[in-house]
Amino acid sequence: MAFFDYDWSLIWDNREALINGLWTALSVAIVALVISVVGGLGLAVLRTAPKPFSWIALVYTNIFRGVPALVSVIWVYFGVALLLGIRFTVFQAGVIALSLLYSAFFAEIFRSALAAVPFGHTEAGWALGMRSPQIFLSVNLPQAVKIALPNIGSMFIGMVKDTSTFTVIGLLEVVRVTQNLVATTFQPFVLYTAAAIIYVIAAFAIDLIFRLIEGAYVRPPLGIVGRLLRARQRQLIHRIIDRTKAGSLTTESVRLPN
Amino acid sequence: MRMNQIMEEAQGSSGGGQAPIVQLRGINKSFDKNQVLFDIDLDVQRGQHVVIFGPSGSGKSTVLRSINLLAKPDSGSLKVGGIEYGPGLPSEVGVTRGAGLALRRKVGMVFQQFNLFPHLCALDNVALPLRKVHHLSKQQAREKAAIALRRVGLIDRAAHYPAELSGGQQQRVAIARALALDPEVMLFDEPTSALDPELVGEVLKTIREVAETGMTMVVVTHELGFAKEVGDLNVFMEDGRIVESGPRGFYENCTSDRAKEFLKAVM
């Protein structure tokens, strides 16, 4: 069969269905991303807790990093229904399955990112009289997030790809849509090529978005987004600088409450 | 009377007059099985400038860090600005709560490695603890921070991030950050050791200016020229013990062999 025997126009004709599939995949992945980031951060913090608690986090991380998404979603969708009688929608099952796995990955990412923040910063916070939770939130976490961002971006691309296994529970994501189209058109090569192209484009877009966010997190901020986000604060700061230089701010104008 | 008081302060004696603002009594400290401080006694009078010097590993930093409880003493007692800490006292349970935290908030510290927060500009580095510790609004905290930066001559760099500042400038921001909280005592742990030689001068100048305001200070330094200049009380440490201490002129007049040897080796 020659190249032109394939009906490439099928891609264009079915663009809407394919894009809807991508949209479903992205929705599941984005909701799961939010949950996994929070869950992973929680696990990472738990890792620094005293022994029995840190073990819980360690065991969880090591188990769930090893479970394939396909197995996870079958557990959540069929297993939970069988054992507990809870029936999730396919969307919910997909989100839960991904969140269970990726919380474990994000836990590792955040653990190493937090460990990369010099301990001296924490000590400086203590020496300044700040409380440990304040130091964590305003000193350690912002730095760790910046360190973790590139890895979170890569993980998110993986999450989107892992939604392809959710075809097994009937989630109408890209692969499921493709399978349905193949069943009526008998053009698997063309349609799976289309699916591949969609995943690759999505990966490029995600990468780009995460790079922009990263740029905004670099200090001094890089790129248009970063500078735009900081513009208002910069303006406020420069106003204070000008007033201070003009001598209109004095030691008396701001007093510490006692 | 006035002269006597000055003399007394210079000798770090605790008898008579005002109570010392920092008082260490019989401080012992071990890391695992390794004891690094042995029965440290030290009195710092209000307005006094104390210099601690001695060989590497002698416990200088640990003494400094026990004053603000970054290193909690195993035994002995510690009093800062009237707040006491010691085994058995309520603050021992959680140092960041109650009396321990209150004690720590009377003390400012400047580190060898500056320890500025790299994700915040100079102004916000100074403003952050003002917001968190004293609950100032963002605007108020920044205004107070700006005054502190002007004091160390860095108001023009207020919007710069640590990565955009020289080491000397970073250390001066760190000094401003500690001063902005109006501490009663300032601790300096080798504040110029991480700096290129040409940047040492500006930081020493800033510290000198802080000293001239009458701030109580404890300085660990290898800059003996500077030590001679500011040290009202000079403390020589070795192997976790205070070997000898004395007032101005100590670097010429010390009597112990160990101190003399050390000074001969480093001068």
Ligand SMILES: Nc1ncnc2c1ncn2[C@@H]1O[C@H](COP(=O)(O)OP(=O)(O)OP(=O)(O)O)[C@@H](O)[C@H]1O
């Ligand atoms: N957190 C720690 N854990 C274990 N040992 C420590 C710790 N901090 C200090 N020590 C040990 O305590 C001893 C005294 O250390 P310290 O830092 O107080 O010395 P120092 O006089 O400040 O030395 P330097 O001039 O090198 O800064 C050293 O033997 C050091 O190895």
Ligand SMILES: [Mg+2]
């Ligand atoms: Mg030291």
